[in-house]
Amino acid sequence: MELPQKLAILADAAKYDASCASSGAERKNSLGSPGSKAVGSTGGAGICHSYTPDGRCVSLLKVLLTNQCIYDCHYCINRRSSNVRRARFKPQEVVTLTLDFYKRNLIEGLFLSSGIVRSANHTMEMVIEVARSLRVDHHFRGYIHLKTIPEASPELIEEAGRYADRISINIELPSEEGLAKLAPEKNLARTQNAMGHIRKRMDEHSEEKRDAAMRKKARPAPFATGQSTQMIIGADNSTDHTILKRSCSLYSDYKLRRVYYSGFSPIPEPASVLPIKPPPLVREHRLYQADWLLRYYGFGVDEITDAQAPNLDLDLDPKLSWALRHRGQFPVDINRAPREMLLRVPGLGVRNTERILSARRFTRLRLADLTRLRLAMKKIMPFIETADHNPTLLGLDDDSLRARFLPPPKQMELDFVSPPPTRADRIASTTGEI
Amino acid sequence: MHTVSPPADFADWRNTARALLAAGRHPDEVLWAQPQEAELFGGESKPPKPNKSLTIPKAFIEMARSAAAHRDPRRWALLYELLWRISHKEPHLMALSTDPQLRQAQRWVKAVGRDIHKMHAFVRFRKVGEDELTGRESFVAWYEPDHFILPLGAPFFRERFSNMNWSILTPDACVHWNGMVMEFTAGVDRSKAPDEDSLDELWRTYYRNIFNPARLKVKMMHSQMPKKFWKNLPEAAIIPELVSRSKGQLQAMLNSEERPVKPAPKNAYLQSLHHMNRKALEALDKQEGS
Numbered sequence: 001m002e003l004p005q006k007l008a009i010l011a012d013a014a015k016y017d018a019s020c021a022s023s024g025a026e027r028k029n030s031l032g033s034p035g036s037k038a039v040g041s042t043g044g045a046g047i048c049h050s051y052t053p054d055g056r057c058v059s060l061l062k063v064l065l066t067n068q069c070i071y072d073c074h075y076c077i078n079r080r081s082s083n084v085r086r087a088r089f090k091p092q093e094v095v096t097l098t099l100d101f102y103k104r105n106l107i108e109g110l111f112l113s114s115g116i117v118r119s120a121n122h123t124m125e126m127v128i129e130v131a132r133s134l135r136v137d138h139h140f141r142g143y144i145h146l147k148t149i150p151e152a153s154p155e156l157i158e159e160a161g162r163y164a165d166r167i168s169i170n171i172e173l174p175s176e177e178g179l180a181k182l183a184p185e186k187n188l189a190r191t192q193n194a195m196g197h198i199r200k201r202m203d204e205h206s207e208e209k210r211d212a213a214m215r216k217k218a219r220p221a222p223f224a225t226g227q228s229t230q231m232i233i234g235a236d237n238s239t240d241h242t243i244l245k246r247s248c249s250l251y252s253d254y255k256l257r258r259v260y261y262s263g264f265s266p267i268p269e270p271a272s273v274l275p276i277k278p279p280p281l282v283r284e285h286r287l288y289q290a291d292w293l294l295r296y297y298g299f300g301v302d303e304i305t306d307a308q309a310p311n312l313d314l315d316l317d318p319k320l321s322w323a324l325r326h327r328g329q330f331p332v333d334i335n336r337a338p339r340e341m342l343l344r345v346p347g348l349g350v351r352n353t354e355r356i357l358s359a360r361r362f363t364r365l366r367l368a369d370l371t372r373l374r375l376a377m378k379k380i381m382p383f384i385e386t387a388d389h390n391p392t393l394l395g396l397d398d399d400s401l402r403a404r405f406l407p408p409p410k411q412m413e414l415d416f417v418s419p420p421p422t423r424a425d426r427i428a429s430t431t432g433e434i
Numbered sequence: 435m436h437t438v439s440p441p442a443d444f445a446d447w448r449n450t451a452r453a454l455l456a457a458g459r460h461p462d463e464v465l466w467a468q469p470q471e472a473e474l475f476g477g478e479s480k481p482p483k484p485n486k487s488l489t490i491p492k493a494f495i496e497m498a499r500s501a502a503a504h505r506d507p508r509r510w511a512l513l514y515e516l517l518w519r520i521s522h523k524e525p526h527l528m529a530l531s532t533d534p535q536l537r538q539a540q541r542w543v544k545a546v547g548r549d550i551h552k553m554h555a556f557v558r559f560r561k562v563g564e565d566e567l568t569g570r571e572s573f574v575a576w577y578e579p580d581h582f583i584l585p586l587g588a589p590f591f592r593e594r595f596s597n598m599n600w601s602i603l604t605p606d607a608c609v610h611w612n613g614m615v616m617e618f619t620a621g622v623d624r625s626k627a628p629d630e631d632s633l634d635e636l637w638r639t640y641y642r643n644i645f646n647p648a649r650l651k652v653k654m655m656h657s658q659m660p661k662k663f664w665k666n667l668p669e670a671a672i673i674p675e676l677v678s679r680s681k682g683q684l685q686a687m688l689n690s691e692e693r694p695v696k697p698a699p700k701n702a703y704l705q706s707l708h709h710m711n712r713k714a715l716e717a718l719d720k721q722e723g724s
């Protein structure tokens with residue numbers, strides 16, 4: 001098979017993995033080795049070199065080494081029961097593609113994953129060989145993200161971590177029961193166990209680095225600086241509450257950098273076990289917003305969803321929805337309230353909260369000041385008090401408040417099409433601000 | 435009224451501003467000439483060099499350095515006014531993001547930062563040669579930034595691609611790296627840059643296949659990669675085709691017949707997994723039962 005055809009098949013096979021981040025790597029670059037072939041740098045904020053019409057960022061060359069797979073995860077196009085065309089890269093082909101694209105400034109690096117051939121260890125060895133060749137033979141200093149397999153031996157995972165900036169294991173579904181039904185070869189406990197090992201290794205590595213810096217010794221051999229994971233949304237009947245609970249424990253127990261939520265997407269080779277109707281894309285978006293509230297806004301899972309209302313409100317962002325359910329805690333005085341409370345005001349993000357805290361040390365803030373910060377005034381006003389504004393006049397207690405924020409009635413839409421993003425949504429989806 | 439010719443860049447502005455400040459020139463007395471008026475004031479002598487050193491908050495200098503790269507001709511005067519206020523009655527000004535003038539400068543900083551980021555993202559190098567002896571490769575890119583960001587944006591490429599020769603050509607200025615120094619030259623027009631690269635088609639193959647037609651979000655793409663960039667991106671040529679085909683592709687997926695589950699192949703590794711998973715589930719059931 002020709003290279004372009006392989007690339008077509010193996011990129012197609014990789015597109016259901018949402019993660020494409022290239023941030024959070026240790027600082028490295030190609031300077032200081034003149035005459036060598038060293039190429040690449042990492043350590044910045046991560047760059048999206050293009051966007052596809054699905055709105056997703058193209059940052060890394062994201063491919064599978066092969067889409068042959070002996071597993072049968074029913075949501076996956078590469079499962080053994082699928083009749084999709086199969087292909088397999090030689091390690092050298094991926095190496096050359098990565099370097100060629102990289103030198104044209106098309107990508108930040110490589111995200112390599114693979115279907116399982118023969119066994120976890122055998123597959124892992126092939127994946128590692130690509131990373132090794134890039135790092136060792138070609139002095140590649142760009143970003144490498146390797147997908148690892150929980151059942152692979154700890155030595156192999158360790159080796160993967162030496163070459164990669166990020167390693168990840170997909171948790172896939174939030175519960176053991178869901179996995180048993182939809183991914184009969186996978187297992188939650190084993191996955192978490194492997195994540196635990198990786199976390200331990202990363203902790204040790206940063207310890208070694210600190211130690212080396214203190215004693216002015218040589219830096220220890222590199223090791224990946226982050227792990228992330230992906231959960232598939234809407235393939236089983238897990239509620240948002242279950243999903244967010246799982247995320248919380250992933251963040252705290254394994255110090256994950258990111259949990260990606262990937263709305264189950266229709267695939268060309270559907271399985272009989274799966275729902276044919278995918279979840280609305282907006283559910284995925286709401287989960288990302290809730291995830292942000294948990295990590296940066298001081299919310300607890302049980303405040304956002306609970307047993308009575310286990311799913312997020314699809315019509316309103318989770319912070320606004322929370323505020324409407326807790327009107328007793330508003331209005332918040334912009335000139336006096338503590339940071340924690342400012343962060344709970346709908347429409348007020350982390351950065352603007354900082355600006356407000358800093359400015360109010362010198363002046364009493366008025367509405368015009370907030371307008372100048374370009375805040376979403378219509379959203380904020382019912383929830384705040386300033387030197388010249390008190391929202392009781394706007395009718396904060398009015399039950400119609402919720403109605404004011406609901407999106408206008410839509411025309412009939414096919415379920416899989418999400419409503420077009422508003423400007424605020426776009427900002428939220430890039431910055432995560434709500 | 436004291437007229438000064440427009441600064442060439444930030445360093446130039448800084449020298450002028452320091453001198454004006456030292457001479458006690460209130461911002462209202464200073465007229466920063468526009469570039470097109472420059473020759474009118476060509477003979478203007480520079481104000482005397484300041485003799486006392488000023489301490490100016492670092493945050494201001496950082497901000498001014500970025501804002502200076504903005505294309506807005508009002509930037510020099512506004513930056514001087516901010517400097518004046520900070521060094522006179524308002525040393526805390528940098529904390530007041532609600533101040534209209536500071537806000538304006540911060541907005542310029544943001545626009546410049548975004549412009550630099552987009553340049554790092556959307557510059558496309560095209561290979562123009564390879565040294566027969568050393569194998570060192572040469573690349574050229576054409577780019578059209580919104581602001582005067584080339585000096586701020588170029589060091590990134592030096593760090594990343596120090597072992598290639600490369601040039602980035604823009605209408606305002608060009609930068610060239612030969613492994614030793616970064617050299618800046620005058621701007622050129624587009625015809626000086628190559629249009630194609632032998633890898634364009636392979637890149638489009640990747641782009642076409644990494645796109646998921648079941649999740650069309652065209653507006654999101656537009657907001658992150660506005661149309662003005664498309665003409666210099668090899669992959670953008672196939673966007674219309676990808677969008678128009680996606681509906682049919684999705685319908686085909688939804689209509690396609692479900693595939694039955696195939697039995698597991700005889701593979702010892704697979705059998706061991708199934709065995710472990712059965713045990714785990716049994717344990718879970720027992721736990722829930724008790």
Ligand code: SF4
Nearest residue numbers: 069071073076078079
């Ligand atoms: S292991 Fe499962 S998710 Fe991964 S490629 Fe195979 S079938 Fe797909």
